[in-house]
Amino acid sequence: MAHGKSGSGLEHVFLENRAALLRFLRARGAGEAAEDLVQEVWLKVANAPAGPVGAPLSYLYAVANRLMIDRYRSAHATALREREWTATQFDIATGRSDAPDAERLVAARQLAALVEQLLNDLEPPRVAQVFRRHRVDGVAQRDLAAEFGVSLSTIEADLRKAYRALNDFRAKMEVAQDEG
């Protein structure tokens, strides 16, 4: 079932479920900002490129969830934006917090190499491929099971391995930073 944008199904679903989305945002840790964020969810949805939405309520939740993840990421920027970039006096002096583009590009390539190495070291080698297909190419887990000729639970186990390794890696980076 396809829904259009404002004035149609999706907006209706949003208004009907606004309270549930608010509750979700608060449970996700939005606190005082929940009201503003639920509005931001709608703005994102309304401004997204038009296209049919199969499960509108799940779609709204997923947008809200991503919004919270991105908020967390910018608050805890570890990898691409070094804490020092934002925490030194230069922030106050210039109001700028982004490294020059070239700098960021080199850093991103460096980090990509690290992430790739980390994933490639996981066994079996399929884990790295499954992670990339799922998280970079956006292929659903069920479809990956068919693509790799394994069961859905095997795909889940592969992804769990990758997630755990990345979670540990990020925690280590944060420790390294706190010590630095």
Added chain:
Amino acid sequence: MQADEQIRDQALSWALRTGDPAFADWEAFTAWLEADPAHAAAYDAVAAAVADAAEVLAAAPANDDAPLLSVARRRWMGGAIAAALAVVALVGVLNRPGGAELYETAPGETQLIALADGSTIELAGGTVLEMPEGTSTREAVLREGQALFTIVHNDADPFVLLAGADRLVDAGTVFDVKLGQSGLTLGVSEGAVIYNPAAANLRVDAGNGLVARPGRAPVVAALAPELVGEWREGRLTFDMAPLREVAEDLTRATGIAFTARPGGRDQAISGSIVLAPVLADPRSLEGLLGVSLTRRGDGWEIAGQ
């Protein structure tokens, strides 16, 4: 601790489930989050780690054919990546057979070299270092620039560094060496280094540094260990350093061309700076070091005030 691990495992499961485009059970996820505020925090940590990784992978080609970690070149990015690199690069040590290896960094870049014995050499920007017999030997030649040496000591086979006309022999050591127009600067944060054992034979212990300016006798003086290799964390400290050395060090660290104003090259500059603001705006140096900057082509000319 056990409870933390349990929460982390649950967070992993939810990150797996919610990350799938087919996920629909948002009410159950909400209920789990509401059960304990620590749940949202654990979930965010996993989700952010995965999102970061996916983002950097998406930005890089799938099969990058560039040689990766063992000779990774990078600009300065602070402690986190350096620490992570150190871990991974050591795992990825290439056990090359003998043969000269030449390492060169452009200004603004750094590079980590892992030696076969577990020692590491971190090159600052604008540096040329040679391992005449390869990375499984105990001899290196610093042609120019700056590097931090973390050497696994072996009494029977001490590590020897040739820097210009000078010979440095380690005695169980973490040390930083800089070779430029203003001579040689050595800082020792662990162990000791013997400077020119066959001639001056000066022992420089941890917590000390040595400055050998051209045409003058070398001077040993106290140096705070945390200043040794501080360039890796994006900091530089100058203690009565000639302006030309300040310009050279800044160029090496930032990749921005700094020159000293003719006539004022030997003016003494003191101060400690963080590089991030300098990269963002070179003029921030004016207030930090009490100098004035003038634009010269692609670079900047520094003058004392």
